[in-house]
Amino acid sequence: MKKGLFSRGIFFTMMLVFVLVLAACSSEKEEATPTTPPANSGEVKNEEKPANEEGIYNIKDFSNVKTNEGTAIEGGSITFGLVSDTAFEGTLNYNFYSGNPDSQVLQWFDEGLLTWDANYVYTNDGAATYETSEDGKTFTLTIRDNVNWHDGKPVTAEDLQFAYEVIGSKGYDGPRYDSNFTSIVGMEEFHAGKAKTISGIKVLSDKKISITYKEATPSLLTGGVWTYPLAKHIFGDMDVADMSSSKAVREKPIGFGPFKVESIVPGESVVYTKNEDYWRGAPKLDKVTLKVISPTTVVQELKSGGVDMVDSFPTDQYKDNADMSNVEYLGMIDRAYTYIGFKLGTWDAENGKVVTNPDAKMADKNLRKAMWLAVDNDQVGKRFYNGLRWNATTLIPPSHPEFHDASNPGVTYDPEAAKKLLDEAGYKMNGEFRTNPDGSPLEINFISMTGGDTAEPLARYYVQSWAAIGLKVNLEMVEFNNFYDRVGNTGKDDPTVDVYQAAWSVGIDVDPSGLYGRDALYNFPRWSSEENDKLLAQGLSAEAFDVEKRKEIYKQWQEYMIEEVPVFPTLYRAELSPVNKRVMNYAIGDGTGVYLSDLAVNADKPAVAQ
Template sequence: MGKTGLSKLLFALMLVFLLVLAACNSETGSEETDDSGSDPGTEEEGAEGGSDDDLYSIEDFSPEKVTDGEVMDGGTLNYGVVSDTVFAGTLSYNFYEDALDVEVIDWFDESLLTVDESYNYTNDGAATFEMSDDGTVFTFTIRDEVNWHDGEPVTAEDWAYSFEVIGHPDYTGIRYDASFMNIEGMEAYHDGEEDSISGIEIIDEKTLEITFLEAGPSLLAGGIWSYATPKHVFEDVPVAEMAESPEVRENPIGMGPFKVESIVPGESVTYTANEDYWRGEPNLDGVTLQIVSPETVVQSLETGEVDMVDSFPADQYPDVEESLTNVEFLGRVGRAYTYIGFKLGEWDADAGEVVPDDSMKMSDVNLREAMWYAVDNNSVGEQFYNGLRWNANTLIPPYHAEYHDETIEAPTYDPEQANQILDEAGYEDVNDDGFRETPDGEELVINFASMSGGDTAEPIANYYIQAWEQVGLKVELLDGRLIEMNSFYDRVEADDPDIDIYQGAWQVGSDVDPAGLYGSNAAFNYSRYASEENNELLVEGASPEAMDLEYRKEVYSEWQELMVEEIPVFPTVYRAELVPVNNRVENWSIEESANVYRNELGVTAEEPEVAQ
């Protein structure tokens, strides 16, 4: 464990000690303390928080590094993906399930559509579009110069084939959701009643028409699947076998600026320039992507082993702010948020929907609310991340600035309130062992699943466990340890009955619509929560009426309020995204709408700079 990890662990232990001391000095067993939580973006000091001088603001960082001069012709770049685990190797937009795989895919394949600063589709991408007056019919035209890496043209049939694969009855992935069901004839095709999708028509080689059942704002903001699949490569592969096929795992092709040259499974990928790329030949000759451990990422940057990484661990930034002289840190409000999820049911794969179960251990909303009040997420953000993560109040993060409602009052750190809620709900310590039993007098042990990661993963998980203990809840780490990321999500997705609660993270898409994560027919709805009001609001948020921005904002504000009341999950911290870029690298942006493309990425010297 490095210096950073040791200091964070010591803080966690100190915080636990102080909580225990406060509890011992209280006759009632509850802690008398001020509510130290705060709305996102404020710098209010936490219970054990540091001074304002120790905190950083995302406003101090630029999201892009664009040259005013010339980059060299050629050269190679080393790109690191920070992770303590390997990438799974499902290298297809149709089938990937984790963020590591999509980092690999994004270098060799891409969306046919681009977005503007509001994350709405534009006509600047590989395809252009026209929309009917009623907003239900879209006509797409793929540019003539857009080709696959093997030289075959990207066609309307390839795009239609993606819908046929994802909607197929034998599809094994998790993309099929309400956005696909909104296509005319899709459900009949998915149910095996029809051999084709009536709402998808190939007009000619480069023109595709899609008819939707209902218009809505989500169609323009990520609600249309914009990734083609090379049918000439996959048409002889059964859909049920595609995710494990060599065409996905060993020899993937795309239409992006770089081609896959070789893969070391789970560890690295070497790419070469796609000279036929439709936007123009890349400046670089090639790119090497490699997995970099959070424990060694600083050294890899210092020595120039990698020129840049996908995302830098925010907890390590204070230690390297001055020493990493060979890089420039880019930053923005991140797309991701961390959360605590409660298992409230199961997933019915055959029906494609959530099945809530009121008999689940965490089904009492009072218990869930008390657990939210018991944790000090503001101090977690300040002490472990120096302000580069901060207390979260709703499930729509500030990345979606137009829709995030910072005025919603969510539970913030108040252990006295947590104790009161538990007392009134009947959770009492009936055998004087220091832990509460259920209202029926049964032993209550809550199994907590949390992922392994950087230096802060274990002390943060331990902090939460100890914070819940201070309000009399016995929470134990599942299997007594943190779980490797791929195994973690396998078990959460499979509704492992040993998991009661879990700590996860979501990276949201360009469309604000949360139905893909919390809808009753969303496989990503890992808490397995469903309610009539939730469904109604999610439908309204994507309805034709929601084409009116103010109406849609009102609907999603109501939805954020509902999630604070129902608490199927609760957000813990929002994230700043930091990306260090070697000084020799130019033309890179971490904003999707910046119109800085990977073929423009270049270097100004043959070798990366090293830290002085």
């Protein structure tokens, strides 16, 4: 990654912020809002994880598979720590949830019908097998005979059909209805109320279903098919609008995963017991307890054995705890990035699309690009995260190495160029700050999420960097759930927000339409253009079955997004997961062949740090 030159004034301003931050840092918050459960970037096995001379670490030095020690005992239990400074929302069904904390709760008791390999391609090793038609437009899934809901009822083809009908309903209030669904034959007619059924979905038998798409696309094999059924015998008599808030989602959720939900303390903890009827075979563990733990206490919880593992360890705390004696650190390149987003329009809920406002405060891409030029994310990654987050250059992260354009440097830190760009665009200095080109005051409202001790100082670094080029930016720190409500998670955009800092866990498939497509609720910038529509469509076209052609299309898309700057990426990220040494048969990510039902322990109690 290229590092820009410092101007003398900005150098001292930034280093002052870094010194203050490094004195205070002990934790961070994971901000991502995933649309799918986590996946891996492939296994890397190296025993040692030394820092280099500057105390900077590299994610390539970690393995994502736990080393087994000792002999597994029969049964046993573990405690899983969900690291968060706020309660999990509790929308505990894959068809409705939207936030990462809820996905961490879900993974223990529910799952999709298909699994992925390390290259994000569907396999036939999951709860269902699949085959495709000769023209690539029809997927036929066959659910295994021994796949049952936790109440003993079989998981059926009708349950999967029902999930599609619920998501396609006008009353659906979740985030899933997007191009992955509108591309199904008959879905748009069903959604519009012109048809009572989705013509492209056929139940062929109790356990067999076919789904036909308007066009064959390369994305269908890598996450484009929705494989999360919805128990029709439970939800079938409910109004769709009431489902996400029902007891069956919030209080007594069921799935067909390795563990059953025994009890929930809303937002705080969940107790699971083994599912003796799990289709892969009864889990080795008897019980799992999930509890929310603060980023500020995660180290204490791990050292004391209060938790055996956590969903994601705050990387800014790794340097001081790399030698924790009772854990093994697993790591991988996270399928995610943090970013700065600009609010450029609103969401049209009636028509299910973004409406971009050409008169939005942040509509001038020169202003947006100047704000990117003003921040040194290379130094942010090193100073805040010791290299375990690093400068992001494009909106396709290196977790997708085939399609990430590593040759593209993004926008290199250059505050002098930022000032010049603003001057040329008419944002003139008037005292300490700049005005709009028409001479009116320019005041930008910026929101960022609360978290550990790093969250606010990092946001303040961005504010000070923008002040150094003459922009008056007001910062507001907002807790996780309220933050995403304000940027548009429910389809309502807070008009007081101009700029925000957030993060994405990206899809299994490289296709970015679910985040930046015109019909994507998660398109929080509410930005659209005909060129963007064209490039996204090309990435899903028949010509994109040629991998080299698809690479070229997404290379162009990455370049285009850098040019237009509806958002700009700030950091790519490592995912670290410290695991107590008593834990056996554990891995992070997909494609490892290690599943949660394999989890075991070699002792009744966790190892304690010495």
